[in-house]
Amino acid sequence: MEFGDRDYATGKVRALCELGHEPVLSAVVKLRLRDGTTDSLPAIAEATLDLNGVAVRAHASADTMPEAIDQLDQRLSRRLRRHRKRLQDRRHEPEPEPARAHPGYADLPADDRKVVRHKSLAMRPMSVEEAADEMDLLDHGFYLFLDADHGIDRVVYRNGDSEFRVVPRVDGEALPGRTRPPIHPAPLVLNHLPLNEAEVLLDEGDEPFVFFAEPDTSRGQVLYRRFDGHYGLITPAV
Numbered sequence: 001m002e003f004g005d006r007d008y009a010t011g012k013v014r015a016l017c018e019l020g021h022e023p024v025l026s027a028v029v030k031l032r033l034r035d036g037t038t039d040s041l042p043a044i045a046e047a048t049l050d051l052n053g054v055a056v057r058a059h060a061s062a063d064t065m066p067e068a069i070d071q072l073d074q075r076l077s078r079r080l081r082r083h084r085k086r087l088q089d090r091r092h093e094p095e096p097e098p099a100r101a102h103p104g105y106a107d108l109p110a111d112d113r114k115v116v117r118h119k120s121l122a123m124r125p126m127s128v129e130e131a132a133d134e135m136d137l138l139d140h141g142f143y144l145f146l147d148a149d150h151g152i153d154r155v156v157y158r159n160g161d162s163e164f165r166v167v168p169r170v171d172g173e174a175l176p177g178r179t180r181p182p183i184h185p186a187p188l189v190l191n192h193l194p195l196n197e198a199e200v201l202l203d204e205g206d207e208p209f210v211f212f213a214e215p216d217t218s219r220g221q222v223l224y225r226r227f228d229g230h231y232g233l234i235t236p237a238v
Contacts, residue, residue, distance in 0.1 A: 005031055005065045012073040013047050016080060025050040031065060034106065034227065044227065045072040049080075056083055058139045061227070075139065083137060108229025110203050115195070115223075116230040122237040123153075128166050128175060128183055131156045142209055144222050144234050153190075153220030153236060155211050156183065167211055190220055198223045199231060 009029050017024045030046040041061040045068040048057045056079050060071035125148035126134070135143035135156055142157035150173075156166045165186035166175070175183045191201065191212040198212045202223055209224035222234040 005069065008066065009045060009047075009069045009072070012069060013049075013076070016073070016076055017049065022051045022054075025052065031069075033065070043068040045069045047072055047076055049076070051080075051083065054083070054137065056080060056137050079137065079139065106227065106229035113199070113203075113230050115233045116226065116228070117232040119232070119234050120237045121234060125151075128154070128156060131166075132164055132183060142222065142224070144220065144236075146236070153213075153218075155188075155209070155220070155222060157186075157209070159186075192217075195223070195233070202231070 006029075009031055013027055013029050017027055026048075027050070028048045030044075032044050034042045034044065041063060043063065043065040044059065044061045045065065046057070046059040048055055056076070058072055058076040058079050060068045060075055062068040062071055121144065123144070123146040125146045127148055131143050131145040131147075131154070134145070135141075135158075142155050144153065144155050146152075147154045150170055152168075152170075154166055154168065156164065159165050164183040165188075166183055167186045167188040168190050169185035169187070173185070175185065188207070188211060191198070191210065192215055193201070193212055194214060198210045198221075201212075202210045202225065209222050211220055211222055213220055219236050221236075224232050224234070226232050
């Protein structure tokens with residue numbers, strides 16, 4: 001990674017901060033290159049802005065670091081515009097966001113994969129629409145949340161066509177469709193199985209995550225693929 005890449009990224013993010021309509025309490029930019037991999041998108045750029053207590057995050061991967069920084073600039077700019085529109089009018093439909101290219105995962109043998117990051121969340125109850133907003137602000141592909149309307153753990157996510165999905169399905173539920181791109185129920189279910197079996201299910205399937213609960217429990221967890229080929233695990237705080 002070139003020294004000039006840091007200045008280039010810092011300049012891009014600083015310009016976005018100056019265009020904001022809220023105080024920027026902090027801005028963090030991370031650049032890294034994945035070594036020892038044959039992936040076609042080794043350059044990764046990430047940024048997180050704290051807008052008066054609300055985290056707005058974006059990340060991008062590309063063949064070169066300047067390309068990743070340019071993509072980061074575009075995505076972060078869209079996130080900031082959408083955040084501003086939400087504050088101005090929650091009922092205004094946000095502009096559609098183009099589908100993101102699949103970032104690719106490091107080619108790691110299944111026997112070498114392990115959970116290298118375990119994040120425990122103190123989940124406050126929220127609606128499906130609020131969860132989708134949080135997912136967008138954080139630039140995540142999925143978001144585990146406690147559904148305020150039904151009292152269950154659920155996951156909202158984007159599918160390969162950049163459409164919003166939520167699992168598990170709730171019969172008779174009227175999902176929001178006017179204040180944002182429509183949110184649809186997905187056929188995925190909450191699997192009850194131990195972590196090692198969730199890892200096997202993740203390896204054998206095409207989905208980027210597995211939504212599951214340990215046997216004899218009801219709290220949902222998410223096991224997901226990381227860029228480095230290992231697993232990440234998200235669980236509700238006890």
